Amino acid sequence: MHNIFFRKRRGGCILDAMSALMRRGSLIFLPVVFFLALVASAHAESVVWNTSFGATQSYFRDLRYPNGGRPGLAGHGGWVQFSGTQDQITYRIQVTDVETGEILAPDASVPIEDHVKLEFVPHVYSDIWFVTSGGPQDSPYGYWVPGAAPPPITCTPADQVGSSWDGVGPQNSFVAHSVNPPAKTLTIPSGMTCDAPDADGSQVCSFNAQGSYTPVFNWAATNGSFYLRMTSPRFANGCMGSSNSYYNLAVPAQTMPFPLTTRAPLNPHAPLTPSVTAAACTIGEPETITMKSTDPDNGQIRYGIDWDDDGSTDQYAPSSGYVSSGTTQTASRIYALVGAKKVRVMAQDKDGNVSSWAKVSFTCAKPAEGTDTSAFLDLTPTDANGNPVDNFAVPVANLDLRAIPSLVKQGDTTKVNWSASNVKTCLVNGQNGDSWSGLLSLVGGNVSKPITGATTYTLSCIDLTGTSLTKQATVNVIPTFQEK
Structure with missing residues (x-):
């Protein structure tokens, strides 16, 4: 009361x-x-x-x-x-x-x-x-x-x-x-x-x-x-x-x-259900998942990924062949729309035995204020109605590097030509001290410093998944002969 x-x-x-x-x-x-x-x-x-x-x-x-x-x-x-x-x-x-x-x-x-x-x-x-x-x-x-x-x-x-x-x-x-x-x-x-x-x-x-x-x-x-x-x-x-x-x-x-x-798996020879983790997701940036499984027979395995949780496999990791049991693999995808996402992953051995599906959920956010998204918008595919496709494969990086001419007299210069697509950043460095940045050289190529000996140029780029890629080109010096 x-x-x-x-x-x-x-x-x-x-x-x-x-x-x-x-x-x-x-x-x-x-x-x-x-x-x-x-x-x-x-x-x-x-x-x-x-x-x-x-x-x-x-x-x-x-x-x-x-x-x-x-x-x-x-x-x-x-x-x-x-x-x-x-x-x-x-x-x-x-x-x-x-x-x-x-x-x-x-x-x-x-x-x-x-x-x-x-x-x-x-x-x-x-x-x-x-x-x-x-x-x-x-x-x-x-x-x-x-x-x-x-x-x-x-x-x-x-x-x-x-x-x-x-x-x-x-x-x-x-x-x-x-x-x-x-x-x-x-x-x-x-x-x-x-x-x-x-x-x-x-x-x-x-x-x-x-x-x-x-x-x-x-x-x-x-x-x-x-x-x-x-x-x-x-x-x-x-x-x-x-x-x-x-x-x-x-x-x-x-x-x-x-x-x-716990009970025995339905198929005792199938790989174990993978463990899967996802990184923080931002639209326009590759979203990377990490997966790992083991095979009870210690056989080789690969991972099947269902990126949009629709019941079909969109990608295998590795893209070809198999890896040893217990090997961690990663895969990336770019999302175009903000919101909650769900991805499923299974493991498969070389004999066709398949694990249960593992699920991982995450939310994709907008990029930070002031982020340049023009390159991303150029990449985003659209459906028949012109709407952006929510997730799509990360485009493969393309690197090209050439020195023209590649054979010069000692003390002469060359022009270094390079281009890169589907990458974030690039640097070009030469053994003679040359150094440039950017995804594309000047029209006709960047003029080098004098070439005094065999000189190797290296194009180093970071692709959309954050992986480092390189390509090289070498300029040689024309030999000189002296009569005795």
């Missing part, structure tokens, strides 16, 4: 508004107990902690408006009596088969080659639930606030727990319940290998052998607080609240085991 007492001082006289209400025969609400039936979610599992408490009260001397101002009359305060209160905190998790996208239930069986994502589901308002007696809203929810600090002073209808008459008009009481988000960690059993934790503690893991595994989700002990909010016609500015909690809730540490078993 919530009894809200409001006091004001005027000329040394204390008026007890609640006493006045009692004399007028106001309605007092009796304790009501509610029980929550938990329903298993098809998308997440949860662990629920609950407690009950009552007969607590506290006096608030410093009720303020949201802007920090006090009511017009000094000394405004109030006190709250809590009884018959039930409090419940819910933590939710989700375990997903990365390869299939299936959300798993405890005791699920997954192929040994698959990866699983162990994920702490972000907290939401309704994960905090408390019930007390009286008022139009018997099941307020709560706020996730670091340190269980007071949320902003608002008199939200969902937080209302009581209403009374203070002689002038309706006096409504609200309780803002905040909980400090706990630290989250995973306990990973032996035999599972996991990536580094995300900011929220979630991890992607693989299995080293067939068997049973039980990773454990952990939430550290934390705390909660309750803050009074109220409205009254005595206050022209509306909602007031206090920043000191009238009840401190201790929430113990919680754990949730999640048992899993």
Whole structure:
């Protein structure tokens, strides 16, 4: 039961508004107990902690408006009596088969080659639930606030727990319940290998052998607080609240085991599902993915890449032939449109055995402000309607370097001609000290310094994937003969 007492001082006289209400025969609400039936979610599992408490009260001397101002009359305060209160905190998790996208239930069986994502589901308002007696809203929810600090002073209808008459008009009481988000960690059993934790503690893991595994989700002990909010016609500015909690809730540490078993691959001779990572993506720049798999028979493998997640293989890495089991490969593609992307990768051995598909997701952003995108726009192919194709193969770099003439008298010069396409930058350096930059020489070639001996020029370029490429040309000196 919530009894809200409001006091004001005027000329040394204390008026007890609640006493006045009692004399007028106001309605007092009796304790009501509610029980929550938990329903298993098809998308997440949860662990629920609950407690009950009552007969607590506290006096608030410093009720303020949201802007920090006090009511017009000094000394405004109030006190709250809590009884018959039930409090419940819910933590939710989700375990997903990365390869299939299936959300798993405890005791699920997954192929040994698959990866699983162990994920702490972000907290939401309704994960905090408390019930007390009286008022139009018997099941307020709560706020996730670091340190269980007071949320902003608002008199939200969902937080209302009581209403009374203070002689002038309706006096409504609200309780803002905040909980400090706990630290989250995973306990990973032996035999599972996991990536580094995300900011929220979630991890992607693989299995080293067939068997049973039980990773454990952990939430550290934390705390909660309750803050009074109220409205009254005595206050022209509306909602007031206090920043000191009238009840401190201790929430113990919680754990949730999640048992899993692994089963043999459907094809025991197929390579394992590849592990795949993606770099940060910017439209107009090659997006590079890195992939790695092993073959149970130690056979050679290659990787098939489905760049647009449409079920067909768009590219193989390497482009021809196969590589040894366990060899990492990279592949690049250019995206033209911003937004979320999904790529699938499989591994195939020389006998045609194919792994399950691995999936990697990322988001492509616009280039930084001021970036010259003209070259990119020239590269972007379009469909039949003139719209840019979202992703396309990175154009192959073309380098050409020639010295004309390539045979000169000692001390003469030559003209160095070069061109490069589908590259980012180029430099030309000669052994005689010549040096130029750019993707194209002057018309007719750049004039060299005097050639005093055999001189090699090197054209060095960085292609669109960041790979260094070179091409060389040599100028020779005509031999001279002297009679003896």
